Amino acid sequence: MKPLHQRLHLYTEGDDTFIFVPVDDGIDTQSLTIHRASGDIVLNRPNTPIPTYAKRSQRTIYGIAGLISLSLSEYVIVITGRELKGRLMGHEIHRATDFDILPLNPSVSVHNPHHPVEAHLLALVRSHLRGGNFLFAYGWDITRRLQAQWESQEEAAHKALWEMTRLIEANDPDGHQDLSTFILPIMYGTFDLRPTFVQGRNLQLCLISRRSRFRAGTRYFRRGIDHEGNVANFNETEQLLLVEGPTTPGAQRISDNQFATKLSFVQIRGSVPVFWAEVNTLRYKPDLQIMDLQETADATKKHLLSLISVYGNQYLVNLINHKGYEQPVKEAYERHIAELNLPNVRYEYFDFHNECRKMRWDRISVLIDILKDDLEKEGYFRLDAAQAGPVKVQQGVVRTNCMDNLDRTNVVQASLAKYTLNLQLRELGILSADAGVDDFEGFSKDFRELWADHADAIATAYGGSGALKSDFTRTNKRTRKGALEDGLKSVLRYLKNNYFDGARQDAFDLVTGNWIPRKNPAAALFLVTDARPLITRSVPVAASFSLFMICAGLTLPRTSGFRSGNHGKGLKDNFGIAKRARWLGTTRSRVGVDHIELAEMKKRVD
Incomplete structure (x- = not known):
């Protein structure tokens, strides 16, 4: 089974390219270049020199998770933090703990995008990466059970662990574009x-x-x-x-x-x-x-x-x-x-x-x-x-x-x-x-x-x-x-x-490719706006505040020693009304509910 690069250095060549260089990979190291303007992915010849004016990132890259396309740009998602979970049959199993999102479009800022739709989509991607439990290994296929690995061991002897669509589509093992050492199954x-x-x-x-x-x-x-x-x-x-x-x-x-x-x-x-x-x-x-x-x-x-x-x-x-x-x-x-x-x-x-x-x-x-x-x-x-x-x-x-x-x-x-x-x-x-x-x-x-x-x-x-x-x-x-x-x-x-x-x-639908954003963010303003009447939108907030005040009134200590003969009756009446009321509001997903369940929607996983 072909080994994977365990650590990469990232070089940025102005606004033109991202260059990923394997660390401690011997004398025939092949780097990977992603051209930001075209999105082309190129495996460089062994020992191709790094451009003299390329700037190296201070963070070590532990793997390329893939590419995802949003409204304003494609983004490369890389793993910048990992935690060792254990050694299984001599192989280290890691959990990804931190990620970086790199825009191919140089005019797009990941931290302060100039359009609210793109900001919303990036927030969904970050929340999914932060909340998920993503595991990977460099030398053992954690994605398949032991019996399946044994049944295909001869076939897989000279293949990579995968077999991220974006990197796989750019792969050409029969030609001069074998990207298998960069493709990390997660x-x-x-x-x-x-x-x-x-x-x-x-x-x-x-x-x-x-x-x-x-x-x-x-x-x-x-x-x-x-x-x-x-x-x-x-x-x-x-x-x-x-x-x-x-x-x-x-x-x-x-x-x-x-x-x-x-x-x-x-x-x-x-x-x-x-x-x-x-x-x-x-x-x-x-x-x-x-x-x-x-x-x-x-x-x-x-x-x-x-x-x-x-x-x-x-x-x-x-x-x-x-x-x-x-x-x-x-x-x-x-x-x-x-x-x-x-x-x-x-x-x-x-x-x-x-x-x-x-x-x-x-x-x-x-x-x-x-x-x-x-x-x-x-x-x-x-x-x-x-x-x-x-x-x-x-x-x-x-x-x-x-x-x-x-x-x-x-x-x-x-x-x-x-x-x-x-x-x-x-x-x-x-x-x-x-x-x-x-x-x-x-x-x-x-x-x-x-x-x-x-x-x-x-x-x-x-x-x-x-x-x-x-x-x-x-x-x-x-x-x-x-x-x-x-x-x-x-x-x-x-x-x-x-x-x-x-x-x-x-976030699930976006990252797994079940929902693909429109390239015109102005056409997707429904993601960040709510067209419902103000009174409808305020019902859940008002109901939640009312419930909070009721609970506070029942649980917080009283500050006065004086009690009237009618003390508490108003609260009991209000609570009775609250119990008899029916909440008619509903919750729904804000991203294209009409879109994500369509069977014909194009699917893509980066």
Whole structure:
């Protein structure tokens, strides 16, 4: 696999070019030039001298993330800060912590653009980069699961990690324009690794989640499926177990990339694959809409066939409530699955809230008992250092969903992962047939924290707060304290989903290419102006201020010792009126709601 440049120096040649020069890359260094006027990307000949009047940036570049086109200019996004998250099989895994945005148009200022539309778009890009969890590695493909990497190892031996459209379009490996060493694959997801010790064996337990760039977005603005078969909040989660061979007491520990056995277990999650939506109305539960379209069966089929081609057999675990608010989504899902009747697809409904009511979370074992034969049959991926090929391959995956694919899904996925981890450790002879992960407190604690932190990260990216029910994942018990914390998280989600997620969704659509800005910023003034009447725009502000004053009146201490006989009656009357009033305002995304859902909109990812 071709190596990537780990550090670059940036030179600016007046208003003409950006020149990226690899640092410590040997004698045949090839620099990369981006011409600002034309946007052309050119790989220079080895050892091409830097122009004498080019000015070098003081900041080190750790990778080129790509190019994005806004209204007034194209911009190069570069990584200027990184944090080491761990070493996996000898390779460093980094999180991008800081970015720079470089305009190709020399007349455009990134920090003070002369048009409000461009300023708004740049603010969206910055907020997305600042709020996302972007991971990358220079020598190991973190974007693909271990089994997929092994299956394509011969084909990929002389290829780059990618295979940023803007840089890829300029790449010509058969000619003289091989840009592969500059193209850095970046993943939006999570990574955590814990070294541990069990029964005299050194282990590493790693958890990686990879969030799909298709139909990406926030909780209420991205639900269900699109016409291409992509679903909202789709995540692939891989649990890796790396095991050293038996060692004698006092023996020196081998290096990070030498393990006797490597094991991988993959699960997936995604929104219910039918056309449905939830429309914010400022009520706690938004309006639920099921779109019964003729195209639903075709879109659902595309989705499932795509999963089968990538992962093998599909076990669909549905955790949605069978009555009440969620019932229509469950019924639509089951109707289309039954009509399609696809081979290699098995559907399993688990009434999560009913089975686990009154904090009986141990009842998840009922679902494990239903699935355990299939889990053992489909298996996991295993490589042994002593063998040329894999000992086992994973032939199918469990696809879990609840309404949001967050809280209930996290609990079930962690339980399935623990069951499989026990199988793996018993097969390796590290645990006896009647022992389990929970019998080793240190190892069990690492496992629980690994999954709980992963759950919080996915929930924050999609729902705006940490995961609910995470106390069970962290402690193996559902507690009243955890239930209270869930109430606070639910309030935080309500506020973010109703008041802030419109802008977050705009940023997702802009960066992933689902919405492409017009080149004439004057035609996009709707992005920064609100044409609604003043009285309509003021309703949320007035309502919020009224609620604040009510809460302040109920909670702030009184400063006077004198109380009249009628003290407090006015407040009670006002509060009663406030409780009976209905808020009629709605929130919406400010960037082209009429545009971002069009199936024919051109997509481009830089």
